[in-house]
Amino acid sequence: MDDTPATTDYAAPLGRRERNKLKVRSRLYDSALKLFTEKGYEQTSVDEIAEAADVARGTFFNHFQRKEDLISAWGEQRRARLRDGLSASGIEQQDSLRAALERCMRILAAINEEERDVTRSMLMAWVKAGRPMQEAPYAGEIFAEVVDAALERGELPADINAYRVGCLLRDIYLGTLYRWSQAEERDAHLELSTELHAACGIILDGILPAGRAEPAAVPC
Incomplete structure (x- = not known):
C-alpha cells in the first residue's frame, strides 16, 4: 500500500501580510496606469505614482525595481x-x-x-x-x-x-x-x-x- 501523504490541489490561503502586499502592489499598478494614460509613460515619475497610490517612494521599489x-x-x-x-x-x-x-x-x-x-x-x-x-x-x-x-x-x-x-x-x-x-x-x-x-x-x-x-x- 502506498503510504505517501495525500496532496491537495489547492493553494494555502494567503496570510494578512501577503494580502496587504498584493493590495499595495495592485494600488501602485492601477495608479501608474491611470497616470500613464493621462500624462504619458515618459512624463510620469515614480514619485507621482507613489503619491497617487498614497505610499512612500521607497515602497514603490519594494514592489517594482524600476518604472x-x-x-x-x-x-x-x-x-x-x-x-x-x-x-x-x-x-x-x-x-x-x-x-x-x-x-x-x-x-x-x-x-x-x-x-x-x-x-x-x-x-x-x-x-x-x-x-x-x-x-x-x-x-x-x-x-x-x-x-x-x-x-x-x-x-x-x-x-x-x-x-x-x-x-x-x-x-x-x-x-x-x-x-x-x-x-x-x-x-x-x-x-x-x-x-x-x-x-x-x-x-x-x-x-x-x-x-x-x-x-x-x-x-x-
Missing part, C-alpha cells in the same frame, strides 16, 4: 487574461483551427477594446522600451499551441511549422493593434475585432484564387 517593470506587469496581466479567456470560452481539442483562432482574436479584441486609452499609452511605452525586440513572442506561442492542436487532428499538412505560423499570427495581431490604437477620428469606424477576424481569414484562405496556377518565376 519599466510596470510595462512587464501590464504584459503579464494581459497574457493571463488571454489564458483565462481561452479557458473560460471552452476551446476544445476538437475545435476547428478557424474557430479556435477566431476565438483567440475575439478575446484579444475584447481585452483591448475595454481599455483603449490604456492600451494606446502602454503599447507606446512597450515599443519605446524596446520590448518587442527583447521579449519572447508570448502571443505567438499561444497561437502556435492552437496550430499544433490542428496538426494533431490532421487538419493541416504535416510539414506546417506551428511556431512559424504562431509568430506570423502574432505579427499580424500586433500590426493590427498598432494601427487600431493610433487611429484618429477619421478612422473611428476601424473595429479591432473586425480587422482581426479579416486577418485570420486571409491567413487561412490565402489571397490566390483557388485552382489558379502561380505564374512561372522569371529567371534572374
Whole structure:
C-alpha cells in the first residue's frame, strides 16, 4: 500500500501580510496606469505614482525595481487574461483551427477594446522600451499551441511549422493593434475585432484564387 501523504490541489490561503502586499502592489499598478494614460509613460515619475497610490517612494521599489517593470506587469496581466479567456470560452481539442483562432482574436479584441486609452499609452511605452525586440513572442506561442492542436487532428499538412505560423499570427495581431490604437477620428469606424477576424481569414484562405496556377518565376 502506498503510504505517501495525500496532496491537495489547492493553494494555502494567503496570510494578512501577503494580502496587504498584493493590495499595495495592485494600488501602485492601477495608479501608474491611470497616470500613464493621462500624462504619458515618459512624463510620469515614480514619485507621482507613489503619491497617487498614497505610499512612500521607497515602497514603490519594494514592489517594482524600476518604472519599466510596470510595462512587464501590464504584459503579464494581459497574457493571463488571454489564458483565462481561452479557458473560460471552452476551446476544445476538437475545435476547428478557424474557430479556435477566431476565438483567440475575439478575446484579444475584447481585452483591448475595454481599455483603449490604456492600451494606446502602454503599447507606446512597450515599443519605446524596446520590448518587442527583447521579449519572447508570448502571443505567438499561444497561437502556435492552437496550430499544433490542428496538426494533431490532421487538419493541416504535416510539414506546417506551428511556431512559424504562431509568430506570423502574432505579427499580424500586433500590426493590427498598432494601427487600431493610433487611429484618429477619421478612422473611428476601424473595429479591432473586425480587422482581426479579416486577418485570420486571409491567413487561412490565402489571397490566390483557388485552382489558379502561380505564374512561372522569371529567371534572374
